[in-house]
Amino acid sequence: xxxxxxxxxxxxxxxxxxxxxxxxxxxxxxxxxxxxxxxxxxxxxxxxxxxxxxxxxxxxxxxxxxxxxxxxxxxxxxxxxxxxxxxxxxxxxxxxxxxxxxxxxxxxxxxxxxxxxxxxxxxxxxxxxxxxxxxxxxxxxxxxxxxxxxxxxxxxxxxxxxxxxxxxxxxxxxxxxxxxxxxxxxxxxxxxxxxxxxxxxxxxxxxxxxxxxxxxxxxxxxxxxxxxxxxxxxxxxxxxxxxxxxxxxxxxxxxxxxxxxxxxxxxxxxxxxxxxxxxxxxxxxxxxxxxxxxxxxxxxxxxxxxxxxxxxxxxxxxxxxxxxxxxxxxxxxxxxxxxxxxxxxxxxxxxxxxxxxxxxxxxxxxxxxxxxxxxxxxxxxxxxxxxxxxxxxxxxxxxxxxxxxxxxxxxxxxxxxxxxxxxxxxxxxxxxxxxxxxxxxxxxxxxx
Amino acid sequence: xxxxxxxxxxxxxxxxxxxxxxxxxxxxxxxxxxxxxxxxxxxxxxxxxxxxxxxxxxxxxxxxxxxxxxxxxxxxxxxxxxxxxxxxxxxxxxxxxxxxxxxxxxxxxxxxxxxxxxxxxxxxxxxxx
Numbered sequence: 001x002x003x004x005x006x007x008x009x010x011x012x013x014x015x016x017x018x019x020x021x022x023x024x025x026x027x028x029x030x031x032x033x034x035x036x037x038x039x040x041x042x043x044x045x046x047x048x049x050x051x052x053x054x055x056x057x058x059x060x061x062x063x064x065x066x067x068x069x070x071x072x073x074x075x076x077x078x079x080x081x082x083x084x085x086x087x088x089x090x091x092x093x094x095x096x097x098x099x100x101x102x103x104x105x106x107x108x109x110x111x112x113x114x115x116x117x118x119x120x121x122x123x124x125x126x127x128x129x130x131x132x133x134x135x136x137x138x139x140x141x142x143x144x145x146x147x148x149x150x151x152x153x154x155x156x157x158x159x160x161x162x163x164x165x166x167x168x169x170x171x172x173x174x175x176x177x178x179x180x181x182x183x184x185x186x187x188x189x190x191x192x193x194x195x196x197x198x199x200x201x202x203x204x205x206x207x208x209x210x211x212x213x214x215x216x217x218x219x220x221x222x223x224x225x226x227x228x229x230x231x232x233x234x235x236x237x238x239x240x241x242x243x244x245x246x247x248x249x250x251x252x253x254x255x256x257x258x259x260x261x262x263x264x265x266x267x268x269x270x271x272x273x274x275x276x277x278x279x280x281x282x283x284x285x286x287x288x289x290x291x292x293x294x295x296x297x298x299x300x301x302x303x304x305x306x307x308x309x310x311x312x313x314x315x316x317x318x319x320x321x322x323x324x325x326x327x328x329x330x331x332x333x334x335x336x337x338x339x340x341x342x343x344x345x346x347x348x349x350x351x352x353x354x355x356x357x358x359x360x361x362x363x364x365x366x367x368x369x370x371x372x373x374x375x376x377x378x379x380x381x382x383x384x385x386x387x388x389x390x391x392x393x394x395x396x397x398x399x400x401x402x403x404x405x406x407x408x409x410x411x412x413x414x415x416x417x418x419x420x421x422x423x424x425x426x427x428x429x430x431x432x433x434x435x436x437x438x439x440x441x442x443x444x445x446x447x448x
Numbered sequence: 449x450x451x452x453x454x455x456x457x458x459x460x461x462x463x464x465x466x467x468x469x470x471x472x473x474x475x476x477x478x479x480x481x482x483x484x485x486x487x488x489x490x491x492x493x494x495x496x497x498x499x500x501x502x503x504x505x506x507x508x509x510x511x512x513x514x515x516x517x518x519x520x521x522x523x524x525x526x527x528x529x530x531x532x533x534x535x536x537x538x539x540x541x542x543x544x545x546x547x548x549x550x551x552x553x554x555x556x557x558x559x560x561x562x563x564x565x566x567x568x569x570x571x572x573x574x575x576x577x
Contacts, residue, residue: 149494287489312489312514321516 063404066434068363070384070425071211071409072133072161073272074239074264076352077429078336079343082266086336093331100308106331107306110294113338120241121234121258122248123280127291128329133235133261134167136277137205139290139324140233140257141168143281144203145177146323147231147288151200155225157182157191159210160235162414186417189214189377189386193224200229206255207235208244212423213360213384214377215244222251231256238278239264240382242349243357248282257281266340267333276330276337287313290324355428356383359435363426366439372446376421383427386411389420389446397422399445405438449479449572452544456520456559457568463544464520466559471526473550476508476517478543479572484510487536492528492549499523499551501558506548508539521558523551 006014011023020026046054067075085091090105100107114126130136141154154172156165156179169179180201185192189212204225208216222232234247234255241247247255263275281289287310295309315322344352360383367373372390389396393410400407411421426435451457456464461480465473481487489509499505499519506517527550532538538546553559563571 287491312509318514321514 065401065404065406066430066437067269067406068424068426068430068438069406069409070213070427071423072163072261073269073275074237074383074425074427075269075429076239076264076266076356076427078266078268078340081343082336082340085339086332091332091335101305104306107294107308109335109338110292110329110331111296111306112342113334114294116338116341117238117278118280120238120246121236121278121280122246122254123258124283125286125289125293126278126280127289127293128331129262129334130259130277130279130291130326131330132273132275132277133259133263134161134164134277135171136259136261136279137164137233137235138168138171139277139326140259140279141172141177141179141203141205142175142324143257143285143288143290144231144233145175147285148202151202151230152176153178153180153199153201154233155180155182155194155198155201155204155230157184157205157207157210157216158415159184159189159191159212159214159216160205160207161211164235184210184212187377188379190216190379191221193217193220198228201225203231203233203256205233205235206250208247209237209240209382209384212377212379212386213381213425214379215382218245218247218250218255220251222253222255226251226253234258236260237264237382238262239349239353239356242346242353244382254282256285262330262333262337265337267336274330274333276333286310288323289313290326292327292329352428353383356426357381359383359426359428359430360385360424362432363424363430363435363438366435367424367442370439370443370446373442376418384423384425386418387422387424388418389422391420391446393420393422396442396445399448400438400441403441403444405441407438407442449477449482450544451477451479451565451569451572453565455544456562456564457571458518458520458562459571460518462517462520464559464562465547467550470556471550471552472521472523472559473527473547474517474520475547476539476543477568480515481539481543484508484515485512486510487539489514490532490536490539490548492530492533493525495525495528497525499525508536517548519551520562521551521553522555523553526550526552 110128117126130139145152158181182191206216206218206221208218210216225232232255236247236258238260247258258280260278261275262278267275292308293310294306296306299305311317313323315325315327364385367387368375374388376386376388393412397407408422408424411418411423415421461477463475463477467473487508487510491507493505501519501522503519504516505519508515508517529547532546532548
């Protein structure tokens, strides 16, 4: 079945009407030097049957590994109902509807999502989501700089995911914004309060838990940033917020902007995406917040209705002066997240978080009992931890993988100062037997 | 639409009033608020900010559009009306009472270069056609 609605005859008629000889001629204004030409590395089109077979073969190569990698994407149990409901025809669209107000069900769902995220993070408002955690952090940096109206510097601890820091750098480097990296304490793995004068800065980013799985001293850091004229951007794992203090309650005044990746809430790992970024903030910053916002109102007859609101900040109205060029949201994954949170409820999410925390503690204790394995940091963690091995990490991970275990994320490239460091994660999906199996296999790998 | 004779005007629809102390107070005209519709948000410049003539320095946002407000003349902001920021609808109620900010002009003669009520009236009429 062709998915292009125009027949050859339609195309010929349309070209004749505008006096163009061919479709290619419509792109004449692009100089030949800027055209890619034939993409020799891209294979010819395949049939559905062929592509389906290829994809299944590729998927089979992944095998059925027992996964202990976290580092930004987390394997959680997703109740079957989540995607069963998400993929119903009424919801199954990847995009924010353009004729938004005609899609009351979609708008209500986004409104409920925003309510849940605002509640989870302790903030006043939430947008309808952004692309992913890294770009959400970059948008938060831009937002803090816009709101500050002066300082072009943002303090970025090295305990923020290296991938996120790279995304932020890519998005802000041509906008004269300086990212000042803050070192971590080598013993605790947490970011100490800066003792030097940091000068004027628009915001301090506080990752909680940080990339090492360690909890930062959020109250002290928040109060320090506010006392020095900067705002606080909280970068959080949404699952952890079921147990930890909401960023809105950090320090005396709370964080100002909260961002993170929503993947842990109902999205499968799926080789890296699609995930989504969430962003919430205090009411005072709402006009600086990028992205769509759904509001609840009443119509002329007093009946409840949902509508996109505060659109004057957005690109389709404010053009080049818009707060951001983000005009969309991750509708489908947010739908799954909203259903996931609805099915689990606050108590369910708390159990997921608590079990993940307990499993990681148990795994850490078992691994650190193996000769040649030590815990890297004294800091208290959520559901990830760093261990140091007595030999390079890569061959050890290869040995584990041969036994069907993905042993963790190798930190040696991004944090060479940590030596043979491995970031491990055990979510609620792991049983006591799984943890024991990992410990046994690691012990074997290290005894060779 | 009212265009008070004792005020000066800009082509971008700001009104300018010269005060006894030589400072000038700025707002948007009744015509401008009529075009924009119900006001929902106002953001004034901070006191102490130096403005060049024609510089974007404030934002008014209505249910229909967001629009920049420009500095009519060069100067430094000496006052900002927080009342219009908390109650933007006062601009719709009386655009000439709902002042936005006050400037101490770099050169007080600059005000004379602005449009008078008659010229502004002509501009409004020409834009209507």
